[in-house]
Amino acid sequence: MRSTLSRARKQWRSNTLLSATRYWLVPYADRLGAMFLQQMFASVGKVLPAVLAPLVIAELHADPAWVGVYYGISAAASLVVQMGCGSFIIRYGALRMSQVVLVLLGGGMAVAAEGSLPGFGASAIIGGGGGAVSTPTSSQLLYRVSPPRLAPLVFSIKQTAVPAGLLICGFLGPAMAGALGWRGAVLATATACVALAVMLQPLRARFDDDRVPSRRFRLSDFRVTIASVLKSPDLRGLSFACFAFNGVQSVFTAYFVTYLAALGYELAAAGFLFSVVLAVAVPCRILWGWIGSFRLAPRFVMAGLALGMARSVALTGLFTAAWPVVAIGLVGAVLSATAMSWHGILLSETAAWHPPAAPGR
Numbered sequence: 001m002r003s004t005l006s007r008a009r010k011q012w013r014s015n016t017l018l019s020a021t022r023y024w025l026v027p028y029a030d031r032l033g034a035m036f037l038q039q040m041f042a043s044v045g046k047v048l049p050a051v052l053a054p055l056v057i058a059e060l061h062a063d064p065a066w067v068g069v070y071y072g073i074s075a076a077a078s079l080v081v082q083m084g085c086g087s088f089i090i091r092y093g094a095l096r097m098s099q100v101v102l103v104l105l106g107g108g109m110a111v112a113a114e115g116s117l118p119g120f121g122a123s124a125i126i127g128g129g130g131g132a133v134s135t136p137t138s139s140q141l142l143y144r145v146s147p148p149r150l151a152p153l154v155f156s157i158k159q160t161a162v163p164a165g166l167l168i169c170g171f172l173g174p175a176m177a178g179a180l181g182w183r184g185a186v187l188a189t190a191t192a193c194v195a196l197a198v199m200l201q202p203l204r205a206r207f208d209d210d211r212v213p214s215r216r217f218r219l220s221d222f223r224v225t226i227a228s229v230l231k232s233p234d235l236r237g238l239s240f241a242c243f244a245f246n247g248v249q250s251v252f253t254a255y256f257v258t259y260l261a262a263l264g265y266e267l268a269a270a271g272f273l274f275s276v277v278l279a280v281a282v283p284c285r286i287l288w289g290w291i292g293s294f295r296l297a298p299r300f301v302m303a304g305l306a307l308g309m310a311r312s313v314a315l316t317g318l319f320t321a322a323w324p325v326v327a328i329g330l331v332g333a334v335l336s337a338t339a340m341s342w343h344g345i346l347l348s349e350t351a352a353w354h355p356p357a358a359p360g361r
Helices: 002-025 029-060 065-084 086-092 094-112 117-131 134-143 148-159 161-199 201-207 220-230 233-262 267-279 281-294 298-316 325-339 343-353
Strands: none
Touching: 029 065, 029 094, 029 117, 029 134, 029 148, 029 161, 029 201, 029 233, 029 267, 065 086, 065 117, 065 220, 065 233, 086 094, 086 134, 086 220, 094 117, 094 134, 094 161, 094 201, 134 148, 134 343, 148 161, 148 281, 148 343, 161 201, 161 267, 161 281, 220 233, 233 267, 233 298, 233 325, 233 343, 267 281, 267 325, 281 298, 281 325, 281 343, 298 325, 298 343
16 A cells, blocks of 8 residues: 555646646746846856955955955945835836846946956945846746645746856856956856846747836835845745855855865865855755645755754864865865755745735735
8 A cells, every 4th residue: 555655646746747747937038047147147256256356356455355345335335225126127027127236236246347346336336236136027927826735836947046146257258357357257248147138128028017116116115125024934944045045155155265265275166166066056956845835845855954054064164274185175065055056946935925006025
């Protein structure tokens, strides 16, 4: 009897995956692909300054603490923009706002190429504020066509774009800086972001068919967004989880290369190890999404990821120059598999609990 039930469950899961591929992943592959590229380039734009930070710090004779200041300013801009971007997504459409994201990221990086500390501050505000809209826009576009049962898997696949972008930064950032200088690498990436925004234009009419041109931005949007989270116990809990997870992720991505450089690693070696470690996040994001869709409740998956983050972060703080590169890589891989891999699970849960009358927030 048990073997019969086991075979039945396996057959059901197999049929579910086949149905997902046939009825969602194939028909909506263009949406998933477009949002994958948007998120990947947004990730590149946000993380490239951290990868190039050792070169910038050496040229400007700045303290490494300025890296934290840069990302602190960027996070503040992101917070403000994310609280108020819902009306713009509703009015102009998720794809149009994705294009705006890419243009602002490109503009922010171009300002950073000026090379002064005020220029980097302006870059953090422009790029950080613009890049903050990338996740709400892609989530809005995908969730309205995703079957609820498959949402954790779909969002996780989309979110693999983030570690993919970090991989590009780790591998190509130091190489481009060696060939073009760090300013040239920043400007080349800025140009690529703007070019992708232009390439997405033919998809706009079809993807933004749900936009509401009459929608207007109001200052009360900030209050409504905050209230909608605080009034719902489920959204409130998810927001605290997102706060903690984002904090760990931000420190990891902002300081890992600089941390390795302080331990004596060359920039190219530090960037390579950063990329290798981040490669783990690509399959892990899909794995956690699959587990959250077919095996365990998403909340249990997030709890396990939180424990993994806590342990790996504690070990990361113990790194010294005497640690072998393999040991550093293994700890970094666990940190990547947790702190860089939670997004699809949490975003799908947030979208599922969000009031349907207020998309885009």
